[in-house]
Amino acid sequence: xxxxxxxxxxxxxxxxxxxxxxxxxxxxxxxxxxxxxxxxxxxxxxxxxxxxxxxxxxxxxxxxxxxxxxxxxxxxxxxxxxxxxxxxxxxxxxxxxxxxxxxxxxxxxxxxxxx
Amino acid sequence: xxxxxxxxxxxxxxxxxxxxxxxxxxxxxxxxxxxxxxxxxxxxxxxxxxxxxxxxxxxxxxxxxxxxxxxxxxxxxxxxxxxxxxxxxxxxxxxxxxxxxxxxxxxxxxxxxx
Numbered sequence: 001x002x003x004x005x006x007x008x009x010x011x012x013x014x015x016x017x018x019x020x021x022x023x024x025x026x027x028x029x030x031x032x033x034x035x036x037x038x039x040x041x042x043x044x045x046x047x048x049x050x051x052x053x054x055x056x057x058x059x060x061x062x063x064x065x066x067x068x069x070x071x072x073x074x075x076x077x078x079x080x081x082x083x084x085x086x087x088x089x090x091x092x093x094x095x096x097x098x099x100x101x102x103x104x105x106x107x108x109x110x111x112x113x114x115x
Numbered sequence: 116x117x118x119x120x121x122x123x124x125x126x127x128x129x130x131x132x133x134x135x136x137x138x139x140x141x142x143x144x145x146x147x148x149x150x151x152x153x154x155x156x157x158x159x160x161x162x163x164x165x166x167x168x169x170x171x172x173x174x175x176x177x178x179x180x181x182x183x184x185x186x187x188x189x190x191x192x193x194x195x196x197x198x199x200x201x202x203x204x205x206x207x208x209x210x211x212x213x214x215x216x217x218x219x220x221x222x223x224x225x226x227x228x229x
Binding site (some may be wrong): 033035037042043044045046047050053091095097100101102103104105106107108 | 131146148157158160163165170172173196203204205207209214215216217218220221223225
């Protein structure tokens, strides 16, 4: 069965600090996708990044970067130089490629960036 | 391209009533999924429709049903509403290409059952 664990319930940082959100996943499938979504107070889930299980290259996109490690089943997400607008709930999610499976979400991490 | 749209954005109903929510996916996307978000249970998958057929179903009672039309728009229906059905209902449109896929979400419908 699939499972996503976000151990950090809430994080509070001061503006311009870097912050890393942790995500650990479980799956039996060998091919899967990992995602990070942002949910601001408005409620909409905003897609941020996707990583395929067969591509462990870590990337940077603007202020966002991610660290995907299959060996530890982790998919951590870092925001560099945080801003107040980054305040939101961040969800890590997993879907297995086989069978067009739905997204399985973690419980989310509430990030508060203080000016 | 327009994003995923959901109507209505807010709803207030009373126990025992039924409700219908609507979702229009991103143009060209044929898959629509529905998720329920509550503070206690988090984000849970309800069902997915692809080309007017239900492809996957989550663990929800039969009071929750859905359908998809030929233009890919989807509706979700909840009958005999219970207080516990109060939630944010999110619709997602699935993009698939060359082995890659991503689900894009709409703004959600906030349902309050009194």
